[in-house]
Amino acid sequence: MTYRARWNTIPEMVLSAADRFGDAEAVVDGPLRLSFAELVHRIRCAAGAFAELGIERGDRAAIWAPNSAEWIIAAFGLLTAGGVLVPVNTRFKNEEAADVIGRSGAKAVLVQKGFLGQDYTAPAGVPVIDVKSDFLSSGSAFERPVEGSDISDIIFTSGTTGRPKGVMMNHRQNLRLYEEWCDLADLRQGDRYLMVNPYFHTFGYKAGLIASFIRGATMLPVAVFDVDRVVDLIAAERITMLPGPPTLYHSLLAVEDKTKLATLRAGVTGAADIPVELVRRVLEELPFQTLATGYGLTEAGTATLSRPGDSFTDIATTVGTACDGVEVRIADDGEVLVRGYSVMQGYLDDPAATAEAVDRDGWLHTGDLGTLDDAGRLRIVGRKKDMFIVGGFNAYPAEIEGFLLEHPAVAQVAVIGVDDERMGQVGKAFVVRKAANTDMTAEDLIGWARGRMAGYKVPRYVEFRDELPLNATGKVMKDRLH
Template sequence: MTNPNWQTIPEMVLSAADRFGDAEAVIDGPLRLTFTELVERIRRAAGAFAEFGVDKGDRVAVWAPNSAEWIISAFGIMTAGGILVPVNTRFKTDEAADVVARSGAKAVMVQRGFLGQDFAFSPTQLDVPTIDLKSDFLGSGSPLTRDVEPTDVADVIFTSGTTGRPKGAMMNHRQTLRAYEEWATLADLREGDRYLMINPYFHTFGLKAGLVASFLRGATMLPVAVFDVDRVVELIERERVTMLPGPPTLYHSLLAVTDRNRLATLRAGVTGAADIPVELVRRIREELPFQTLMTGYGLTEAGNVTLSRPGDTAEDVATTAGVPCRDVEVRIADDSEVLVRGYNVMQGYLDDAAATAEAIDEDGWLHTGDLGEFTESGRLRIVGRKKDMFIVGGFNAYPAEIEGYLLEHPAVAQVAVIGVPDERMGQVGKVFIVLRDEPGAPSVTAEELINWARERMAGYKVPRSVEFLDELPLNATGKVMKNQLEARVASVGGK
């Protein structure tokens, strides 16, 4: 449980000055701040937002990459009594304008010039003031703290929108503190850890398993704006990084590092967002210095749902998402959909009562849209998305299950399966493959892979075609954007 004295996120964050004082809080390029200095900057930012006109309950958007200023902005907004609305940095201007407009934000914090985008809106797109994150604004206010209630909404995080228009999930202060106290414990995050943050702050994981957890524990935060493996290895070595969550692709990159001594300080890892080959987990444990590797299942609408436990086997970590979190109920519906009920479920979608009613039923169960099953040991296994399922000659085919089989092939690093039209069967599977790119990795042809699959799975599950790619289209949280793969197929006539 969280410390009973902390009822809100600002309360917990501001207390870090007393708890951790002169310990390093943030390292961002040449900028180094202690917890005392960081908290002072957050209080001044709160004053700046209040002087700008942000009242209690007002929403403020942040559309920018990971940085110290993002942290100061986000918690400054909350400390002023406002509600944080993080915006996906992968969004184009029109997409971002749509989210900001629907959020009713009073202002947007932006970082101009990131990834070649000016992060600016035309008056026809959006009539909301924009403030440069890197300007003097955040330091311009008189220190301020406004009281907020534990049940007040703390943030509105819009879904990643890989299948449809993003919706804004509302979470309150108390549920966030409670959930990420448990996460920090199971992830083995400790005071003094040095946490390299590749996961974007605009996503639930980056904001909460990253920033909130670090303030809870007193871990040093090292924001990374853009993933570059050479830069990451340099930071691990120079800053003696101990904590490094990320998608499976991150760990593939680390396994390709020739001088493993540069990674010697790494102790705790966390992965998820995709199926993980068992062999990859074994290699991480055997070849990299990580003492713990956690996985789990969560979603924007509920934060953490299940987490693995210390001592779980490589098989458990790779093929399941762990067991339900404390005081969180998980059940599998008759159609195999994963349902979740508990304190962690969102307050609802912002200004969308119909979508909220569709997602959360009268008994309080959140319908996740994910398909799953429980193993004999009580661990949750995610087998696909309801919307991803395709039907081959009357049989239901689940891409996640097929992808899990294909990941067992020694030449395969990443895989994505979609259904494509077929005159005889209605639909059949098409697989996109990224091959392992490291010394000694085997190769495979499309025909060989299909034959290999035929020996391991029912005929209707076997993909009929294979396309090799250098990389899969991923969103910023590591999920494959299958809508882009479907569009790719449609552009060449559905094959």
């Protein structure tokens, strides 16, 4: 299939939404409701404000703020002025934010003053602008031409380990990949898309905002995840589309009054450790007609997605097949390699790290371990760095976690390898119990596991926690588990 681009740049696509969708509702954020025509007008005015600030084509600006209508207007206003977007993780502390903003060379920083108790002070000469101020509406309608090959965004990796690196993508890559994402995720014109995935992350910004502008879906930003608030919004706003990390669906499964969720039609999730049991329960106990599973990373966007019509087993046990124009293969050591148009343009100012990540043949080394079946469906079995060796046997935490989640008393679980004098390493499970099953002991769970998995996979230790440490994208930060 030959891909033919409808648009060459993100601003071209976004601005065309005014003509394509007109008076249809584009954004709902608290009392604020904007049509696509109104939203595009505000984006043009924001572009003028950035231009008047001195942002030229290729200049970078950072947004360090939670999901909101202003975030959307600021981001696409910046792009329309020819700038490059640098989203910053809202969970970062001042020092971490200063590091990535400083390395990005941002000419301005947009913040939401006081969010999560953070107030950023920029280097001398770099303006810090409150997104809730009148800055975004202060400019005259404006747009500056850019090319499809221009860098559109620099997204710093979430950094569960190591220092975050700035991943550079261009306009054309983003448009092609997320137009296909709309089809595979079953995002439709008029869908009402509740956005719990943070906009500073690929899942929120690209599979969220860019996809919604492509398809004409209503965007409903959620600044801070609170399950009760989310459930009320689903019911009040008749939400149809709700992608998110596996933890989101765990929360929905625990909702007592599931009639409030009746309008939900489509979901998308993705992680290295989606348990089979979770997918089964979501499809059986919640009203979703489709639940797509996919595999993506900042360095290549969405690499694989399940396909409409895939069997329950396919959706539950794999993350689908490669997107159009993307190749996936498994290296001799089990590492997942990705090649194609969607692979990043490189890490910002780090040619050594870029060369280490993308080999001479164009294959991106993901750091994930996986297998491919005869139909080309990818299964992620864990991270290279997460795998541990028990008495000579390779143990994959994602697989063990999937088994343990089948226990009726287990709500969430994370498994790591810990040193053992005799076996080299053994498994340790950190478990969040379901509220009604607080009397389960470590011995109970270990005994149950022995009947269901090979001995070397059975965790030797179980530690119960009230919650697991999660980063802002819902992934467990295993470097904080000991």
